Amino acid sequence: xxxxxxxxxxxxxxxxxxxxxxxxxxxxxxxxxxxxxxxxxxxxxxxxxxxxxxxxxxxxxxxxxxxxxxxxxxxxxxxxxxxxxxxxxxxxxxxxxxxxxxxxxxxxxxxxxxxxxxxxxxxxxxxxxxxxxxxxxxxxxxxxxxxxxxxxxxxxxxxxxxxxxxxxxxxxxxxxxxxxxxxxxxxxxxxxxxxxxxxxxxxxxxxxxxxxxxxxxxxxxxxxxxxxxxxxxxxxxxxxxxxxxxxxxxxxxxxxxxxxxxxxxxxxxxxxxxxxxxxxxxxxxxxxxxxxxxxxxxxxxxxxxxxxxxxxx
Numbered sequence: 142x143x144x145x146x147x148x149x150x151x152x153x154x155x156x157x158x159x160x161x162x163x164x165x166x167x168x169x170x171x172x173x174x175x176x177x178x179x180x181x182x183x184x185x186x187x188x189x190x191x192x193x194x195x196x197x198x199x200x201x202x203x204x205x206x207x208x209x210x211x212x213x214x215x216x217x218x219x220x221x222x223x224x225x226x227x228x229x230x231x232x233x234x235x236x237x238x239x240x241x242x243x244x245x246x247x248x249x250x251x252x253x254x255x256x257x258x259x260x261x262x263x264x265x266x267x268x269x270x271x272x273x274x275x276x277x278x279x280x281x282x283x284x285x286x287x288x289x290x291x292x293x294x295x296x297x298x299x300x301x302x303x304x305x306x307x308x309x310x311x312x313x314x315x316x317x318x319x320x321x322x323x324x325x326x327x328x329x330x331x332x333x334x335x336x337x338x339x340x341x342x343x344x345x346x347x348x349x350x351x352x353x354x355x356x357x358x359x360x361x362x363x364x365x366x367x368x369x370x371x372x373x374x375x376x377x378x379x380x381x382x383x384x385x386x387x388x389x390x391x392x393x394x395x396x397x398x399x400x401x402x403x404x405x406x407x408x409x410x411x412x413x414x415x416x417x418x419x420x421x422x423x424x425x426x427x428x429x430x431x432x433x434x435x436x437x438x439x440x441x442x443x444x445x446x447x448x449x450x451x452x453x454x
Contacts, residue, residue: 188212
């Protein structure tokens with residue numbers, strides 16, 4: 142496969158996954174801001190949404206205040222934000238069109254149809270209720286694309302490169318959600334495990350569709366260390382860091398087998414996977430959840446760089 146084709150497939154999957162992630166962040170923020178202050182505290186949920194999306198510097202370069210109007214426009218529809226939902230879908234379609242013959246009919250119809258449908262939303266919905274419907278549409282479009290890829294693609298290098306994009310992006314997203322919650326959202330005068338903490342951690346579980354799974358696994362009230370355990374170390378949780386790296390190792394090994402050569406990407410992914418396998422949540426909290434996640438995000442970025450240098454240039 143041409144490196145250019147692999148690069149397009151990799152980034153096509155990443156942009157679709159990123160659009161879904163932004164929709165989840167915005168949906169969770171809307172839910173939190175609809176609750177009484179007694180439940181969500183005095184923290185600015187809209188500022189935390191921008192921080193979670195990883196674009197705080199870009200946002201405050203053009204906006205003085207993080208509120209519902211400015212944040213929803215910047216994260217969902219802004220043409221000046223390269224990672225807005227609108228730009229993610231546009232970039233995904235451009236990458237898909239560049240490798241049209243490497244996609245199945247169902248995949249192309251899904252991403253092209255999503256782009257055409259997005260145009261109908263214009264500069265954004267006119268009400269909070271309509272915006273909530275828009276976010277549900279983004280989630281559904283991402284799920285349809287991911288489902289069409291899973292159900293219709295040959296299990297060859299095209300599929301494996303697209304999966305690399307999905308899981309590198311997903312791992313980064315889950316890590317950032319956890320990091321912002323623990324490091325930024327909880328006010329300094331609130332105790333860990335208090336009522337405010339409970340509602341914020343529950344919102345994190347909702348943002349990654351894991352609230353029901355949490356209760357299935359632990360059968361307890363929401364506790365910060367168990368949420369971290371689920372989203373970091375549980376292989377059976379689809380959006381956990383451990384699950385993402387299990388899939389990354391598998392797909393990188395399949396690529397290496399097809400091309401007859403291992404490389405830095407395979408070695409680095411196995412190193413991160415081994416560290417997750419050998420970690421315990423109590424040790425993570427003792428050494429610092431923020432520090433652990435920060436190191437993981439750096440390692441995940443290094444894996445993306447290694448994949449690019451090894452295969453996509």
